[in-house]
Amino acid sequence: MHLMALPALADNYIWLMHDDQGRAAVVDPGDADVVEKALAEHGLSLRAILLTHHHQDHIGGVAQLQQSHPVEIHAPNDPRIDHVNQRVADGDVVELRGPDVRLEVLAVPGHTLSHIAYVGAGWLFCGDTLFSLGCGRLFEGSPEQMLASLERLSALPGTTQVCCAHEYTASNGRFALAVDPENPDLAERLAEVARLRGLSLPTLPVPLARELETNPFLRIDRPALVRWGERNGAEAGDRVGRFAALRQAKDHFRG
Numbered sequence: 001m002h003l004m005a006l007p008a009l010a011d012n013y014i015w016l017m018h019d020d021q022g023r024a025a026v027v028d029p030g031d032a033d034v035v036e037k038a039l040a041e042h043g044l045s046l047r048a049i050l051l052t053h054h055h056q057d058h059i060g061g062v063a064q065l066q067q068s069h070p071v072e073i074h075a076p077n078d079p080r081i082d083h084v085n086q087r088v089a090d091g092d093v094v095e096l097r098g099p100d101v102r103l104e105v106l107a108v109p110g111h112t113l114s115h116i117a118y119v120g121a122g123w124l125f126c127g128d129t130l131f132s133l134g135c136g137r138l139f140e141g142s143p144e145q146m147l148a149s150l151e152r153l154s155a156l157p158g159t160t161q162v163c164c165a166h167e168y169t170a171s172n173g174r175f176a177l178a179v180d181p182e183n184p185d186l187a188e189r190l191a192e193v194a195r196l197r198g199l200s201l202p203t204l205p206v207p208l209a210r211e212l213e214t215n216p217f218l219r220i221d222r223p224a225l226v227r228w229g230e231r232n233g234a235e236a237g238d239r240v241g242r243f244a245a246l247r248q249a250k251d252h253f254r255g
Contacts, residue, residue, distance in 0.1 A: 001099060001121055003163070005202045008034040011167045012057055013204065015125055016044075023047050023098035027118070027125045028165050032061030036068070047098050051075035051084070052127030053115040058165065072096075078114040094118065108153065110146025111136035117153065124160050124208065126153060131164045132206050133189070134172030135217040137251065143244035147220075154218050158209030169193050169203040174255040176216050179228050179246065185213040216246060 006014040008031040016038055018024035025048035029035045039046055046069040051059055053076065062073060062083050074094050075084040088094060090107035103120035108129040118125040128136035129146075130153055138146055173190045180186055189210065193203050212218050219225050220242050229235075229242035232249065 001101065003123065003161075003205070004038065005163070005204060006034050006038050007167070007202075009057055013163075013165055013167065013202065014061075015163050015165075017099055017101065017121075017123075018042070018044050019099040021098065025050060025096055025099055025101070026065075027163070028052055028058035028127060029061040029065060030057040030059065032064035035061060035065060045069075046071055048096050049073045050094070050103070050118055050125065051081060052117060052125065052129075052165070053112045054078050054080035055112070055128070058127065076114040076116045078112075088116065090116070106152060108149035110138055110141035110149045113140045113145075115141075115149075119156060119160065122159065122161055123163055123205070124153065124156060125163050127165050129153065130162060130211070130215075130217075131166060131172055132162065132169040132203055132211060133176045133186075133215050134168055134250065135215075135247070138247060143247060144240050146247070147240055147243045150217055154208070154212060156208055158207060158212065160208040161205035162208050162211060163205045167202060167204070169206075170197055175250050175253045176214065178253070178255055179216050179249070180219065180222075180224050182224060183214065185210075189214045217243070220246065 002018050004016045008014050012030050014029050015027040022044045024044040024046050027050045066083050072086050073084045074086040074088050075081045077087045088105045092105040094103045101121050103118040106117045108115050108117045111128045196203050232245045234242040234245045
């Protein structure tokens with residue numbers, strides 16, 4: 001099985017997986033033309049579309065792709081998402097037939113209330129819930145929901161390859177360094193990110209174990225983040241308060 005990150009729009013990635021027989025599936029195709037170009041260049045046949053949430057930069061290409069390809073379209077049960085023929089929910093298993101991939105559906109509310117992720121074949125397609133060195137904004141959900149969602153993802157095997165939907169790693173890294181400046185693993189990751197972006201290469205996917213070492217939103221119980229929370233009005237034992245303060249600080253960060 002092969003995986004490609006297709007740059008789209010301003011900073012999105014559309015994830016395309018395919019087998020050696022040329023059968024493909026895409027995750028969050030916000031731009032149909034990007035997908036069509038990749039299919040043509042690599043001689044692939046689109047068989048399925050997976051959607052994580054309703055935002056236009058993730059679903060904007062679905063209608064056009066559906067006109068050209070008779071595909072299964074898997075999405076959360078959210079009326080804001082049209083053209084869907086396979087509604088899925090937490091605990092469901094998506095069995096793709098060409099490419100042959102088995103993906104478990106995880107409910108991960110926070111960024112939106114109906115947000116889901118897909119995990120399988122060693123990959124995690126997490127939409128806008130988890131980013132490298134960051135996490136999604138809370139447009140609809142609560143800090144409690146987002147923290148629980150991130151903890152659920154954190155419990156996956158460390159070898160899981162995190163396939164986020166945006167190239168935010170460098171900007172997230174500047175905030176991460178501001179709140180966790182003595183983390184040597186973070187310094188190493190930032191050097192790697194600078195090298196990759198200097199070559200116009202994606203910083204993704206990234207092993208979950210690497211994120212557990214470097215992503216402040218996955219490290220809120222570490223001493224450095226507990227101290228940061230206390231300096232910013234969160235009590236030491238208030239994990240949700242500390243997470244909420246961290247997310248609010250990121251929302252206003254201009255580093």
